[in-house]
Structures are given as structure tokens and as C-alpha cells.
Amino acid sequence: MSLRARIDALADFVETRTGAKRLLSHALDEPIAGGARWAYVFGSMLTAVFGLQAVTGLLLMSAYSPSTQTAWASVHHVTYVTQGGWLVRGLHHFGAQAMIVLLGMHLFQVALFGAYKRPREVNWWFGLLLLGATLAFSLTGYLLPWDQKGYWATRVATNIAGTIPVVGASQQALIQGGSDYSSLTLTRFYALHVGVLPAALIGALVAHIALFRKHGVTPPHGADLTRKDLFFPRQLWKDVQAAIVVFGVIVYFAFRHHGAPLDAPADPASDYPARPEWYFLSLFELLKYFHGPLELLGTVVLPGLAGAYLFLLPLLDRKESLRARDRVLPLLPLFGLGVAVVVLTVMALRHDARDEKFQAARRRADLSAAKALALAAKGIPPEGPLAMMKADPEVLGEALFTKHCQGCHVLGDLGSREEASAPVLDGWGSEAWVLSMLDDPDHDARFGRTPYKGMMPSMTRCKPDDASCKPMKPEDARSVAAFLAAGADDGAPPPTDAVRRDAARVRSGEAIVKTRCTTCHLYKGEGDDGGEGTAPELSGWGSRAWIRAQVMNPASKATYREKALAPGMKKYMPAFEGELKPAEADVLAAWVHQRARR
Amino acid sequence: MADDDRPEDPGVGRRGLVSWLACGGAAALGVALGAPAVVFVTSPLRDAKTGGARWIKTIPESALAANAARKVTIVGEERDAWTVRKDVELGSVWLVRRQGAVVAFSAVCPHLGCAVAHEAGPSPGSLDGARFACPCHTSAFDMDGKRREGPAPRGLDELATKIEGGFVWVDFRRFRIGVTEKAELG
Numbered sequence: 001m002s003l004r005a006r007i008d009a010l011a012d013f014v015e016t017r018t019g020a021k022r023l024l025s026h027a028l029d030e031p032i033a034g035g036a037r038w039a040y041v042f043g044s045m046l047t048a049v050f051g052l053q054a055v056t057g058l059l060l061m062s063a064y065s066p067s068t069q070t071a072w073a074s075v076h077h078v079t080y081v082t083q084g085g086w087l088v089r090g091l092h093h094f095g096a097q098a099m100i101v102l103l104g105m106h107l108f109q110v111a112l113f114g115a116y117k118r119p120r121e122v123n124w125w126f127g128l129l130l131l132g133a134t135l136a137f138s139l140t141g142y143l144l145p146w147d148q149k150g151y152w153a154t155r156v157a158t159n160i161a162g163t164i165p166v167v168g169a170s171q172q173a174l175i176q177g178g179s180d181y182s183s184l185t186l187t188r189f190y191a192l193h194v195g196v197l198p199a200a201l202i203g204a205l206v207a208h209i210a211l212f213r214k215h216g217v218t219p220p221h222g223a224d225l226t227r228k229d230l231f232f233p234r235q236l237w238k239d240v241q242a243a244i245v246v247f248g249v250i251v252y253f254a255f256r257h258h259g260a261p262l263d264a265p266a267d268p269a270s271d272y273p274a275r276p277e278w279y280f281l282s283l284f285e286l287l288k289y290f291h292g293p294l295e296l297l298g299t300v301v302l303p304g305l306a307g308a309y310l311f312l313l314p315l316l317d318r319k320e321s322l323r324a325r326d327r328v329l330p331l332l333p334l335f336g337l338g339v340a341v342v343v344l345t346v347m348a349l350r351h352d353a354r355d356e357k358f359q360a361a362r363r364r365a366d367l368s369a370a371k372a373l374a375l376a377a378k379g380i381p382p383e384g385p386l387a388m389m390k391a392d393p394e395v396l397g398e399a400l401f402t403k404h405c406q407g408c409h410v411l412g413d414l415g416s417r418e419e420a421s422a423p424v425l426d427g428w429g430s431e432a433w434v435l436s437m438l439d440d441p442d443h444d445a446r447f448g449r450t451p452y453k454g455m456m457p458s459m460t461r462c463k464p465d466d467a468s469c470k471p472m473k474p475e476d477a478r479s480v481a482a483f484l485a486a487g488a489d490d491g492a493p494p495p496t497d498a499v500r501r502d503a504a505r506v507r508s509g510e511a512i513v514k515t516r517c518t519t520c521h522l523y524k525g526e527g528d529d530g531g532e533g534t535a536p537e538l539s540g541w542g543s544r545a546w547i548r549a550q551v552m553n554p555a556s557k558a559t560y561r562e563k564a565l566a567p568g569m570k571k572y573m574p575a576f577e578g579e580l581k582p583a584e585a586d587v588l589a590a591w592v593h594q595r596a597r598r
Numbered sequence: 599m600a601d602d603d604r605p606e607d608p609g610v611g612r613r614g615l616v617s618w619l620a621c622g623g624a625a626a627l628g629v630a631l632g633a634p635a636v637v638f639v640t641s642p643l644r645d646a647k648t649g650g651a652r653w654i655k656t657i658p659e660s661a662l663a664a665n666a667a668r669k670v671t672i673v674g675e676e677r678d679a680w681t682v683r684k685d686v687e688l689g690s691v692w693l694v695r696r697q698g699a700v701v702a703f704s705a706v707c708p709h710l711g712c713a714v715a716h717e718a719g720p721s722p723g724s725l726d727g728a729r730f731a732c733p734c735h736t737s738a739f740d741m742d743g744k745r746r747e748g749p750a751p752r753g754l755d756e757l758a759t760k761i762e763g764g765f766v767w768v769d770f771r772r773f774r775i776g777v778t779e780k781a782e783l784g
Contacts, residue, residue: 056635074680084635232617240619247630376680379680379682380680
């Protein structure tokens with residue numbers, strides 16, 4: 001028997017027992033009235049991208065762990081540790097977005113060609129069901145990495161579900177698995193995302209394709225119906241070319257983002273500039289225009305009306321004609337809807353681009369994300385990525401400063417210069433800071449907004465009526481600054497242009513401090529001949545130990561003295577001994593020390 | 599879309615070419631998706647070996663009697679997928695002191711991975727007649743770790759030891775189970 005004959009015999013064996021060949025012929029030899037068309041590729045594209053989502057989704061399932069402690073960590077592991085993981089996640093992430101775009105195109109093509117008309121109404125409704133399922137996929141999938149972006153965006157969505165009258169609270173609790181977000185929210189979303197929705201979508205898709213095969217394509221008005229193609233090969237070749245383009249676009253984005261973005265771990269206590277994914281931005285923008293009791297209009301009524309219109313479209317447009325010109329009225333809302341989505345999306349993007357506060361918050365969020373990735377590379381503790389972040393001295397230091405200090409002080413972009421009632425700490429401990437203090441201690445950025453205003457005179461300038469005043473020479477002021485800044489270095493190497501690199505200048509600064517400054521200040525516990533009790537200790541000034549002592553108790557004499565907490569010193573700096581744990585005080589002091597000299 | 603407007607009359611050659619292109623393109627897409635999928639699924643095969651010494655402090659040398667065996671727990675840092683845990687019990691080893699030297703054996707039976715037990719000999723203070731025995735499939739080893747009886751393919755896996763600061767330190771490693779050669783696991 002020749003090879004060819006053997007193959008044929010094998011094919012016959014399989015065919016008589018399974019009917020596979022007939023099935024394949026049935027799939028491929030679908031007649032296409034009016035011939036193959038580019039306009040028909042969208043449905044096939046959607047099926048193909050859904051296949052991509054199913055394959056990459058199964059792979060991700062094998063590496064994902066849905067709990068608040070492990071979700072972010074496992075997604076980080078997939079993206080940055082597992083070989084090929086970044087690409088698999090990237091394909092899934094951007095594949096989901098491709099589905100949204102293709103759904104829009106498919107919907108418009110079908111509407112434009114009038115393919116929803118009798119007898120295809122039911123198939124149009126199955127299509128809408130698929131649209132809903134896809135949006136539900138997007139919403140549930142967005143939360144799963146449990147990063148800031150997904151967490152906050154999804155919270156807004158579930159809170160909207162909670163505002164619906166009567167059923168709102170129970171509906172939200174059912175979705176979330178409780179009254180608030182927890183690991184149960186993740187397991188529920190996960191079950192929806194990998195179990196319920198795939199089953200629903202596949203079921204609806206089978207019905208959609210079966211009904212499509214039953215009724216066939218809807219060629220556009222004026223098409224040459226004498227022409228007939230089979231699906232294979234001409235339509236399939238068009239579909240394959242389109243699929244290659246779509247796949248190329250998805251791969252391009254996946255490479256550009258090293259897979260897909262991963263924001264910092266979800267932190268319910270943070271202030272995050274929450275935004276939904278771009279395809280929901282129009283709904284997000286809409287919410288800005290409906291206030292108070294009208295809110296439901298933006299969240300439920302208008303989107304609901306849009307959905308109702310799409311559902312009713314086949315019943316509204318019952319004329320036989322497929323010509324778009326004859327169907328302007330029923331199609332008008334669809335195009336209105338399309339324009340509204342585009343306009344609102346552009347508006348949302350423009351508002352954010354011009355909103356400096358949003359941009360600053362976004363930059364902080366990006367820094368936090370970069371920090372999380374750097375920390376996670378060293379391994380994540382069993383308590384989870386959020387605990388890992390909170391324990392990091394830099395993150396914890398900033399959090400403590402934000403909580404306890406920025407109400408009065410300013411440091412970097414923390415605190416408000418307009419409302420500050422304590423010195424601006426940028427550059428605190430540096431020579432420049434000391435020099436500005438010697439020159440104008442009552443400047444708004446120094447002690448001008450504190451109870452100490454007017455207590456320290458300028459050392460470099462004299463009041464016109466003060467005959468006994470001898471201004472400090474600029475050289476001496478620089479020496480004092482060099483000496484004090486050297487103490488504040490706390491072992492850190494001084495900048496290359498610092499005067500304190502010259503040991504002789506530091507020594508001469510010390511001599512001046514010991515003689516001239518101790519008329520009011522303390523130096524190693526000695527000084528203050530006037531007995532005022534207000535000027536602080538200068539030894540170790542600006543060091544971590546000095547900061548820590550000042551934070552815990554500003555009246556301990558290690559920094560300021562008893563007067564620091566006197567009732568007459570309105571808005572004085574309080575002692576934080578009771579509020580801060582000793583370890584927290586260490587972290588805060590180190591953070592302020594390092595941040596002030598950044 | 600120009601060709602859509604002409605009635606189709608493809609020659610056999612053109613139809614054949616389009617068929618090949620369609621099938622080839624579909625196959626290429628399948629490969630483009632399949633390749634990263636295979637890399638992803640098989641990534642455990644290419645995990646980097648941890649390698650290098652992994653010295654773990656155990657008990658004080660003085661706690662180990664002469665001519666006796668003692669099971670000690672190995673406590674160290676564990677990397678479990680994405681989680682790093684500190685001070686976790688990673689496993690245990692048998693320490694044997696004989697003529698001053700301290701020898702360590704992995705407590706994992708090289709047959710199929712059960713934990714081996716120690717059976718003391720008839721006379722206390724002597725290793726004569728003492729042995730390690732696996733409770734699962736009757737493998738037994740002498741106090742030098744050599745296989746005496748049972749289905750184990752090799753002797754007990756010896757681990758390097760050192761005495762530092764009065765404590766016994768063990769270079770803790772794991773080895774492949776069920777094979778003749780002693781091959782370290784990553």
C-alpha cells in the first residue's frame with residue numbers, strides 16, 4: 001500500500017467513527033452571500049481574542065492566588081519572576097482591551113448593515129449579552145491583581161451598585177462578599193471571572209454563532225447577491241490577516257509595558273487618585289455632572305437607557321430596507337451614543353492632563369509603585385505586600401510625617417506653606433539653612449509663624465536704633481553654619497561644595513558658638529546667661545538623635561527647654577511621646593533627617 | 599475591498615494559494631501564542647539552582663554526646679513561591695559524633711523520601727549495632743550512612759559540618775530521591 005493510500009485509509013477510519021471530516025467541512029464550507037468581506041472580520045476577531053484570553057487566563061490561573069495577602073504578590077511573581085510570565089499577563093491584559101475595541105466595531109458594523117433586523121433579532125440580543133459578559137469580565141479582572149489602580153477603580157463601581165435604591169446595600173454585600181472589601185471579595189470576583197463568566201460567555205457565544213450560521217451574513221444594501229464565497233478560504237484568509245494585525249497590536253503593547261502595569265499593593269488607608277480603565281472613562285466623566293439625588297441619573301438611568309435602546313433597536317427599526325439612509329432615525333441614538341462616549345472620554349483625559357493636583361498624586365502613586373516593585377524583588381513577607389510596604393523606613397517615615405507633622409511643618413510636597421505654623425524643613429540641618437536663620441530668623445519659612453517669633457534677633461543685621469549691636473561678619477556666619485551643619489551630618493559625607501569640609505572653619509565656628517551663641521543658647525548643657533530658657537541646645541543640632549528627642553519631648557532640655565511647652569507659647573510643638581512608639585520615632589527621625597537634605 | 603465587488607471566479611491556483619495562506623497564517627498565530635504558553639508552563643524546569651553553601655547554626659557542640667546520634671531541626675529562611683519566611687523549620691538532619699568528629703546526614707531516606715529514624719545499639723555509649731532505619735520500606739543504614747538493607751538506591755546523604763563559636767553548623771541541602779547518584783536539588 002502506498003503512503004497516500006495509507007493516509008486515506010487512516011482518514012476513512014477516523015471519519016467513519018467520528019465524523020470529524022464532515023464536521024470540519026460544515027464549519028469551513030459556510031456559504032457567504034455576496035462574498036467575503038473585510039466588514040465581517042470583527043466577529044471572528046472577537047472569537048479569536050476570546051481564545052487568546054482563555055489560553056492566557058488558564059495559564060495565569062496556574063500562578064494566581066486570590067487573597068489580600070497573596071494576590072498582588074502572585075501577580076508580581078508572574079510578571080517579574082516566572083519565565084514568560086510578563087508576556088502571558090501582557091497578552092491577557094491588552095487582549096481584554098482589544099476585546100472592548102472590537103466589540104464596539106462589531107456592534108457598529110452590525111448596526112450599520114442592519115443585521116439586527118428580522119429574523120436576526122434574537123441573535124442581536126445574544127450579542128448584547130456577550131457585550132455585558134465582556135464588560136463584567138473587565139470589571140472583575142481589573143480587581144484581581146489587588147493593586148491600587150484595580151482596588152480603587154473597582155471600589156467605585158461596587159459603591160455605585162450600593163447606591164441603587166432598595167436593593168443597593170444587599171446587592172453590594174452580595175458582590176463584595178460582605179459589607180467591605182476583603183479576601184472574600186477577591187475569591188468571589190475570581191470565581192466570577194474564571195468560572196461563571198466563562199461559562200456564560202461560551203454558552204452565549206455558541207448560541208450566537210449557531211444563530212449566525214442559521215441566518216447567514218447580512219450583506220450591505222446593494223451588494224451583488226449572485227456572488228457566493230465559502231468561508232474557507234477567502235473569508236478565513238481575511239480573518240487571519242486581521243487577527244495577525246490585532247495580535248501584533250496586543251503584543252506591541254505587552255512589550256511596551258513589560259507585560260502589564262502593576263501599581264503599588266492595594267492600601268485602603270491611602271489617598272489614591274482613582275480612575276477606571278480608559279474604556280470606562282466616559283462613565284466616570286458623566287458622574288461629575290450629576291450631584292446629590294441626581295447622581296442615579298449618571299450612574300444608573302442614563303447607562304440603563306442606553307442599554308434599553310440597544311435592546312429595543314430591532315423592534316424600533318422594522319422597515320425592510322437595509323439602506324442606512326432609510327434608517328437614520330432609529331440609528332441616530334446609536335451614533336449619538338458613540339459620539340458621547342468619545343467626547344466624554346476626551347474630556348476626562350483633558351481634565352486630568354490639566355489637573356496639577358491629580359498629576360502630582362499620580363506621580364506619588366508611581367513612586368510608590370516603583371518602591372513596591374523594588375521591595376518585592378527581595379521577597380515578600382507572609383503578612384503580605386502591604387505590610388512589606390508599611391514596614392519600609394522610607395514609606396513608614398513619610399506616613400508618620402504625613403500623620404503627625406505636616407499639619408504644622410512643610411517638607412518637600414508635604415504640608416501647606418499657606419497654613420504652616422512651624423518652620424519649613426527643606427534644607428534643615430544644612431549650612432544654607434543656618435545662614436538664613438542667622439540672617440532672618442523671623443522669616444515665614446523659619447520661625448515667623450511660630451511662638452518663637454521675635455525671640456531671636458538677626459545676627460548679621462542690626463536694628464537702626466540698636467547702638468550696642470555688632471553684626472556678625474559673613475565669614476564668621478559661614479563658620480558657624482559649617483560647624484552646626486557638621487554636627488547635623490550625623491556621619492553622612494558633606495556635599496563637595498560645603499564649607500565644613502575645611503576642619504579649621506568648623507573649629508572656628510565652634511569657638512564662635514561657644515562664646516557668642518551661648519548668651520541665649522545652650523551648648524552641651526552650658527549657656528543662657530540671661531536665663532530666658534527659650535533658645536535650644538546646639539550640640540548635636542540637626543542630628544537624628546536631636547530630631548528624635550525634639551519629636552518625643554521638645555521640653556526635655558536635649559533640644560528645647562521647659563518653656564517649649566509653656567501655656568503662653570500658643571501653638572507650640574507638642575510632645576509625641578504618647579503617640580509614637582519608640583521604633584516609630586527612630587524611623588521618623590531618620591526619615592526627616594534624610595529627606596530634609598535631599 | 600475592491601475585489602469584493604467582483605464576482606468570484608478564482609482559478610484553481612489562486613484558490614489553492616489563498617487556502618495555504620489562510621492555513622499558514624492560522625498556524626503561525628497558534629505558534630505565536632503557544633510558544634510563550636510553553637515557556638510559561640515549563641518555567642519550573644529552568645529555575646536557577648540555589649547553589650552555594652547554606653550554613654545553618656544548630657546545637658552547641660557540647661550538647662552532642664560522644665558515640666551518639668541526635669536529630670536536630672534546621673531553622674532558616676524559606677522562599678515559598680513569592681513569600682519569604684524567616685525562621686521556618688526547613689527540615690531535620692541527624693548529627694553523629696564519632697571519635698571527636700561530627701558528621702551530619704540528611705534525615706530524608708534516599709529511597710522515596712520518608713524520614714529515617716535512629717535505632718540505638720545494645721550497649722549505651724557505643725555505636726556498635728546502632729543503625730538508621732526507614733519506617734516506610736525497611737531500608738536501613740549503618741552509622742556511616744552506608745546502605746545495609748532494603749530498597750534504598752544509595753546511602754544516606756552526608757552534609758558538610760563545621761564547628762564555630764562552640765556550635766555545630768550544617769550546610770543544609772536537598773537531593774534527588776530514588777536515584778543512585780547523589781544529585782542536589784535546586
